[in-house]
Amino acid sequence: MIGALRYAAVQIARFALLMVAVSIVTFALVSASPIDPVQANTGQAALLSMSAEKREQLDERWGVGEPLWERYGQWASDAIRGDFGDSLRFNAPVTEVVADRLAGSAMLLVSAWLISGALGLVLGIAAGVRQGSLLDRAVCLYCYVLSATPTFWLAIVLLMVFSVQLGWFPVGFSVPIGASAATVSLAERLHHLILPALTLSVTEVANIALHTREKAIDVMASECVRLARTRGEGGMSLVVRHVLRNLLLPAVTLQFTSISEIVGGSVLVEQVFSYPGLGQATVTAGLGGDAPLLVGLALATAAVVFAGNLAANLLYGVIDPRMRREVRHVR
Numbered sequence: 001m002i003g004a005l006r007y008a009a010v011q012i013a014r015f016a017l018l019m020v021a022v023s024i025v026t027f028a029l030v031s032a033s034p035i036d037p038v039q040a041n042t043g044q045a046a047l048l049s050m051s052a053e054k055r056e057q058l059d060e061r062w063g064v065g066e067p068l069w070e071r072y073g074q075w076a077s078d079a080i081r082g083d084f085g086d087s088l089r090f091n092a093p094v095t096e097v098v099a100d101r102l103a104g105s106a107m108l109l110v111s112a113w114l115i116s117g118a119l120g121l122v123l124g125i126a127a128g129v130r131q132g133s134l135l136d137r138a139v140c141l142y143c144y145v146l147s148a149t150p151t152f153w154l155a156i157v158l159l160m161v162f163s164v165q166l167g168w169f170p171v172g173f174s175v176p177i178g179a180s181a182a183t184v185s186l187a188e189r190l191h192h193l194i195l196p197a198l199t200l201s202v203t204e205v206a207n208i209a210l211h212t213r214e215k216a217i218d219v220m221a222s223e224c225v226r227l228a229r230t231r232g233e234g235g236m237s238l239v240v241r242h243v244l245r246n247l248l249l250p251a252v253t254l255q256f257t258s259i260s261e262i263v264g265g266s267v268l269v270e271q272v273f274s275y276p277g278l279g280q281a282t283v284t285a286g287l288g289g290d291a292p293l294l295v296g297l298a299l300a301t302a303a304v305v306f307a308g309n310l311a312a313n314l315l316y317g318v319i320d321p322r323m324r325r326e327v328r329h330v331r
Contacts, residue, residue, distance in 0.1 A: 015306055019299055023079075024072065026298045030291040031068045037289025038064060041089065061088065063291065075292065085292035089284060094296035097281065102300055104174060105266060105277030107193060112200035113262050117255040119201070120208025125247065127209070128216020129239055139213070143206035151265050155199045155272035162195060169195040172274035196273045200265050207261070208254050212247065219246045249316065256312035260305045 038058045042050070050058075058064075063071050075085060084094040127139035163171045170176070174192050175184040219225060225242050233241070267279035274280070278297055285294040 011310060015303075018302055018306055022298050022302045023076070023295050026295045027068060027072045027075070027291060030289065030294060031071075033286075033289065035287065035289045036064070037088070037291075040288050071291070075295070084296050087285070087290055087293040087296075089288045089290040089293060094292050097293060098278075098296045098300050101276065101278050101281040101297070104275070105270070105279065107189070108197055108200065108270075108275065108277060109262055109266060111193060111197040112204065112266075113255075113259065115197065115201035116204035116258060116262070117208060117251075120205045120254070121212055121247075121251055123205065123209040124212020125216050125239065125243060128213040129220055129243060131217050131220070136213075139209060143210050146203055146206040147210075149203065151199070151203050152268040152272055154203060155196075155269050158195060158199055159272060174275055174277075192275075196269050196275050199273075200262065200269045203265060204258055204261055208258060211254055212251065215247050215250045216243055219243050222246075252312055252315050256308045256315075259308035263301050263304060 038055070042058070078085060086092065087094050087097045090097050123139050123142075127136040130136050159171065162168045170192050174189065176188060176192075179188075220243065224246075225238065228238055228242055263278070266277060267282055269275070270277045270279035271283055278301060282294065282297045282301075284290070285297060
């Protein structure tokens with residue numbers, strides 16, 4: 001019990017330090033950005049015709065010219081009380097904008113995460129247990145090509161082929177144009193989700209498949225597999241009882257590690273498909289110099305990645321009880 005409480009306290013302290021570090025770095029990057037938030041959001045023509053008094057008001061609203069630590073100190077004191085400020089670009093509280101965009105990205109991120117994990121595990125095992133075969137070479141070629149393919153380029157190609165030319169999928173957005181989100185059915189949402197989710201998932205398959213392949217090759221060369229073969233085991237029985245069992249912990253590690261890559265890749269995918277989520281909101285906030293929203297989005301994504309890593313650590317103890325004490329001791 002004491003060990004569990006100590007482990008929980010350490011994780012809470014780590015999470016708090018992570019949030020502080022992410023907020024400081026984000027504020028510093030926004031302050032170092034050459035983007036003038038007033039000009040970016042009012043336009044060059046309006047800025048030139050603007051009076052000096054109006055410019056001062058907008059500078060004060062956007063925090064232009066204020067020292068970094070003064071702005072951060074004011075934000076931090078409000079954030080401790082649960083007030084993360086207002087998004088100057090969306091004219092709404094940051095918490096509402098982040099919650100709305102997180103809900104929009106949740107289905108996309110979860111779908112891409114599950115597809116990439118399942119497909120990468122299957123391809124990696126299939127290639128590893130048949131090292132040197134035609135299947136193994138095909139999987140490696142597929143992974144190498146995908147690793148060298150930019151996500152945004154693949155998204156544009158798929159959009160042109162399956163949306164513009166074939167017309168199988170919508171050209172963008174998460175709901176039909178002109179339709180209210182409250183009236184859109186689940187089938188329509190899934191229809192808009194398929195192409196972005198496939199684009200995001202297939203680019204993440206390569207890393208998982210190649211790592212799983214290497215682990216499968218090591219397991220196939222191990223003593224336990226050779227001993228099982230001498231007893232007459234083979235085929236799917238050998239894969240399930242020995243290869244898959246020994247790959248379970250590395251697979252969990254790879255799957256939860258890929259969360260950060262999925263979240264990062266969603267920025268480009270959402271931009272290409274005009275999908276309203278965390279990625280698109282991050283680009284909008286960055287280009288508009290919206291520091292409160294950018295910090296809120298950075299904290300939200302960091303929390304998602306932290307939660308994924310924590311879930312992986314907890315699953316280690318569920319899969320192999322012998323690791324519970326080791327994980328708590330290390331963490």
